[in-house]
Amino acid sequence: MLENLLDSVAQNSAFRHIHPGTKLILCLGSLVICLVSSSPYVPLISGVVLSIVLIVPARVSPVLYGELLLGPAIFTVISVIILLFITGGGEVVWRFNPAPWLNLAITEGAIREGTLVLCRVFGCSVSLFFITLTTPVTDLFNGMKRARIPFEIIDLMMIIYRYVFIVYDQAVEIWRAQVMRLGYSRLAEAVRTFSTMCGILFISSWNAGEDLIRAMDCRCYNGVFPSLGRSEPMRMSSLVPVLVYLAFLSSILLVTRGGLVMPP
Amino acid sequence: MKVILEARDIRYRYPRGPEIIRGISFHIRRGEKIALVGPNGAGKSTLLQMFNGMIRPDSGTVLFDNQPVRYDNASLRQLRQRVGYVLQNADRQIIAPTVWQDVAFGPANLGYEGEPLEKIVAGALRHVGLEGFDRRPPHQLSGGEKKRVAIAGVLAMNPDVLVFDEPTSDLDPAGSQDIMELLDELNQEGKTIIVSTHDVELAYPWADRAILLLKGEILQEDKPEVTFGDPGIVRMAHLSVPALLELSMELGKRGYPLPERKPRSVLDLIHIIESRARESESRTESGLITVFNIDRCNIAELPAWLRNHPGTAVGAMGTHAKRLAAHEGIVLEFTYGVIDKCILRSLRGKNSLIMTSSSMADRVVTRVEAYCHESGNQIKVVQAEIA
Numbered sequence: 001m002l003e004n005l006l007d008s009v010a011q012n013s014a015f016r017h018i019h020p021g022t023k024l025i026l027c028l029g030s031l032v033i034c035l036v037s038s039s040p041y042v043p044l045i046s047g048v049v050l051s052i053v054l055i056v057p058a059r060v061s062p063v064l065y066g067e068l069l070l071g072p073a074i075f076t077v078i079s080v081i082i083l084l085f086i087t088g089g090g091e092v093v094w095r096f097n098p099a100p101w102l103n104l105a106i107t108e109g110a111i112r113e114g115t116l117v118l119c120r121v122f123g124c125s126v127s128l129f130f131i132t133l134t135t136p137v138t139d140l141f142n143g144m145k146r147a148r149i150p151f152e153i154i155d156l157m158m159i160i161y162r163y164v165f166i167v168y169d170q171a172v173e174i175w176r177a178q179v180m181r182l183g184y185s186r187l188a189e190a191v192r193t194f195s196t197m198c199g200i201l202f203i204s205s206w207n208a209g210e211d212l213i214r215a216m217d218c219r220c221y222n223g224v225f226p227s228l229g230r231s232e233p234m235r236m237s238s239l240v241p242v243l244v245y246l247a248f249l250s251s252i253l254l255v256t257r258g259g260l261v262m263p264p
Numbered sequence: 265m266k267v268i269l270e271a272r273d274i275r276y277r278y279p280r281g282p283e284i285i286r287g288i289s290f291h292i293r294r295g296e297k298i299a300l301v302g303p304n305g306a307g308k309s310t311l312l313q314m315f316n317g318m319i320r321p322d323s324g325t326v327l328f329d330n331q332p333v334r335y336d337n338a339s340l341r342q343l344r345q346r347v348g349y350v351l352q353n354a355d356r357q358i359i360a361p362t363v364w365q366d367v368a369f370g371p372a373n374l375g376y377e378g379e380p381l382e383k384i385v386a387g388a389l390r391h392v393g394l395e396g397f398d399r400r401p402p403h404q405l406s407g408g409e410k411k412r413v414a415i416a417g418v419l420a421m422n423p424d425v426l427v428f429d430e431p432t433s434d435l436d437p438a439g440s441q442d443i444m445e446l447l448d449e450l451n452q453e454g455k456t457i458i459v460s461t462h463d464v465e466l467a468y469p470w471a472d473r474a475i476l477l478l479k480g481e482i483l484q485e486d487k488p489e490v491t492f493g494d495p496g497i498v499r500m501a502h503l504s505v506p507a508l509l510e511l512s513m514e515l516g517k518r519g520y521p522l523p524e525r526k527p528r529s530v531l532d533l534i535h536i537i538e539s540r541a542r543e544s545e546s547r548t549e550s551g552l553i554t555v556f557n558i559d560r561c562n563i564a565e566l567p568a569w570l571r572n573h574p575g576t577a578v579g580a581m582g583t584h585a586k587r588l589a590a591h592e593g594i595v596l597e598f599t600y601g602v603i604d605k606c607i608l609r610s611l612r613g614k615n616s617l618i619m620t621s622s623s624m625a626d627r628v629v630t631r632v633e634a635y636c637h638e639s640g641n642q643i644k645v646v647q648a649e650i651a
Contacts, residue, residue: 008404138362138401158361165403166355211356214318218349218357219370219417220341226372226381228364228399 005064006132015058015134019234020143022242027131029246034123039256040115043123046249050126060133068129076121080114087113137161138228145227155225163208171201265293267330268425268456269315269347274324276310284310285321286480292458294424297451299467299488300460302477303502308460309352311477312427315458316347345374348418352429354410355402363389363405363413364398370421388420392446393583408439415446425456432466441600442583444470449582452623468492468506469528476501489526508533523638531604535639538611550641551610553632554617556648557625558585563592566619569648570594573615579606581620581628589619603631610643617648 010016015023030050034043054060089109096104141161144154174197178184183193269292276285284307292298300308313319314326317333317340326333328343351357360366367385376384389395392412402410411431418426431447432440444466451457461467467474467488474491476484478501484491489509492498498505505513508527516522520536527533554576556566570576579598580586589596597616598605606616618628625647632645 007401011400011404136399136401138365138399141361158365159359162359162361162402165401208356211351211353212359215351215357215359216369217340218316218318218344218351219359219421220344220373221369222341222373224369224372225360226365226368226377228362228368 007136009060009064009133010136013058013060013134016136018134018238020135020139021234022238023131023135024143025239026242026245027127029242030130030249031124031127033246033249033253034120034127037120037253037256038116039253040119041256042249042253043119045252047119047123047126049245050130054126054130054133058134065129065133068133069125072121072125076118080118083117084110084114086110142227151225154227158225159212163205163212166208167201167205170204171197174200265295267291268294268328269458270327270330271311271314272325272327274314274321274326276307276314276319276321284480285314287324288477288480288482289324290475290482290485292425292456294456295451295454296456297447297470297472298456298458299471299474300458300477301462301464301467301474301491301501301503302460302483303462306477306501307480308477309429312349312429312458312460315425315427316344316349318349345370345421346423347425347427348421348423350411350414350418350426350428350431352433354407354414357414357417358402358410361401362398363394363400363402363416366402366413367416367420370417374421384420384422388416390584391419392416393587395587407434408436408442411435411439411443412446415443419450423455425458426450428457428459430461431459432461432463438599440466445581445600446583449624452627462503464492464498464503464506468508476503489528493526512536525638529601529604531607531635534608534611539639548613550643551613551615553606553610553628553643553645554615554648555625555628555645556617556619557622558588558619559622561648563588566592566594570617573617575615577606577609577614577616579616579618581618581624584621585619594619603628607632607635607643611641 030046034046037043051065055062055065084106085104087110088105088107090107090112092105092107093111094106098104138161141154141158144157145151178193178197182189184190271288271290273287273289274285275283275287277283288311300311302308310319314321315328317326317335320335328347333339333343358366360369364385367388368381371381371384385398386395389397392415394409394412394416397405397409397413402413405413415426426447428447431443435443440463447457447459448470459467459471469488471488473486474484474488475482476491476497483501484494484497488506492503492506492509495505508529512522512527512533515533515536520540522536523532525532527536570578577597578589578594579602580589580596581602586596586599602618602620606618609616620628629645632643635641636643
């Protein structure tokens with residue numbers, strides 16, 4: 001399953017031991033810069049640089065990384081194609097008149113807009129993938145605890161995170177058992193089968209919840225959910241490059257703020 | 265030995281269900297290894313849950329350390345700290361999103377924090393052979409590893425009694441043997457172990473005493489060779505006679521002289537067979553068993569020692585010894601039932617070496633001595649002097 005895969009990539013990442021705060025600064029910083037930039041160069045550069053960082057020093061498999069990018073890529077390309085036809089402005093570059101009542105045209109403005117959206121989605125996705133592929137969720141829990149988020153919320157999040165995988169596995173098992181007996185062959189059948197699966201999952205989650213209380217009781221639960229306190233301190237050796245990189249990105253942002261500079 | 269757990273005529277009925285425990289009385293002594301055996305639905309799990317107060321019997325008394333169990337919150341907390349319970353499904357027992365947090369859960373709730381807590385967790389993880397797994401999330405572990413995490417979580421509370429519900433039910437055979445050996449190791453350290461199972465092959469050589477349960481009543485309670493030795497009773501309980509026992513019965517029918525104690529291991533069986541063959545054959549001199557104490561000897565010297573002593577087979581007892589062997593690249597010939605396998609080898613005139621920790625080293629000597637005493641064979645055990 002994808003979530004499991006992402007989590008194990010993060011567990012094995014070479015950046016695993018860098019303080020999550022440093023990684024969050026990099027991720028959120030580049031995300032914001034990509035979003036505010038009115039030129040496609042900034043998100044493009046950010047996306048390419050972070051991708052190289054992810055593949056080379058962080059040792060994320062390029063094949064896996066490519067597969068992950070494919071998801072947003074398909075969605076974005078479709079959106080951009082539609083955008084090309086529905087936005088206007090500037091000279092018409094290409095026109096297509098298949099019928100008298102249908103006039104399709106691509107203008108310079110539309111190309112500009114499309115390029116910007118494409119690069120922005122690329123830059124922002126890579127920023128988010130950076131944190132996903134280098135920081136396991138459990139490290140984020142620790143960060144939240146240090147950020148003074150109420151422990152009730154964090155404890156609940158930890159239990160939910162633990163059980164998501166168990167319930168998901170169960171759902172996959174039930175779904176397979178249903179497919180094996182041709183459960184989703186017709187529409188009406190599919191609706192009925194799916195609702196059965198939901199019912200079974202609800203009951204088994206309820207049972208798992210009761211078992212959870214029992215398991216906690218067995219171990220003298222008294223309101224304490226320990227957290228793995230030990231984590232690497234925020235080191236200058238990783239924080240400084242991140243800040244330098246963000247400053248570099250911001251300076252490009254300032255230089256290109258006039259909008260799209262079309263290549264000659 | 266002092267009695268640690270006792271049941272006096274306990275009965276229990278699930279709400280709107282049939283009576284599942286129907287008047288059971290027994291006692292368990294400190295340091296015993298007990299196997300609770302019975303078919304599905306015999307009431308094993310229900311009975312186990314009474315040991316740490318998860319289920320309160322409708323009538324009768326459960327006593328822990330000669331005191332009747334009380335069911336107020338403070339007493340239950342105290343009881344649950346001393347009686348650790350490992351559920352059948354490790355996924356249901358592991359609560360936290362990382363191994364470290366899960367093992368720390370019990371001691372943290374008992375009031376430990378900071379360095380003492382870290383020490384306890386590190387100790388428990390080392391005990392079950394999961395060092396370095398601290399930050400791993402449970403869903404990335406194998407079945408055997410999850411079981412070990414669940415055991416470590418209970419061990420971290422330092423209980424006197426460990427209760428296991430079907431400890432090997434979803435493990436592969438090697439994983440099962442590993443877990444049974446871990447239970448042996450814990451027992452050697454003085455913990456009382458109670459295991460419920462329907463795997464007679466596993467319970468038979470392992471347990472000090474076997475309690476056979478059927479339809480909420482005790483059918484038979486005795487040493488395993490007696491409990492499983494009556495085919496009638498075993499059949500009644502929907503179980504099977506252990507292969508070793510069946511084989512020895514057949515040998516008896518064919519005129520082999522059977523010793524008083526029924527065989528509990530392959531070694532015992534070989535003894536029966538060889539004792540008849542020996543009368544006609546000339547004896548080979550038995551091989552030497554060397555005990556390599558990993559706490560005292562220098563492991564780095566072992567490969568050189570082994571090169572100087574060709575033909576020596578190496579076995580490792582205990583998780584720590586096995587890990588050390590893997591780390592040093594020492595090829596292990598035996599990983600479970602090690603002492604018996606070394607004795608068997610010794611009887612063929614071959615030498616062997618057992619890697620183990622201080623806590624288990626004495627056990628090698630006692631086991632070999634007991635065997636020699638019973639069989640009349642002479643096998644020498646020496647402590648390795650590899651500094």
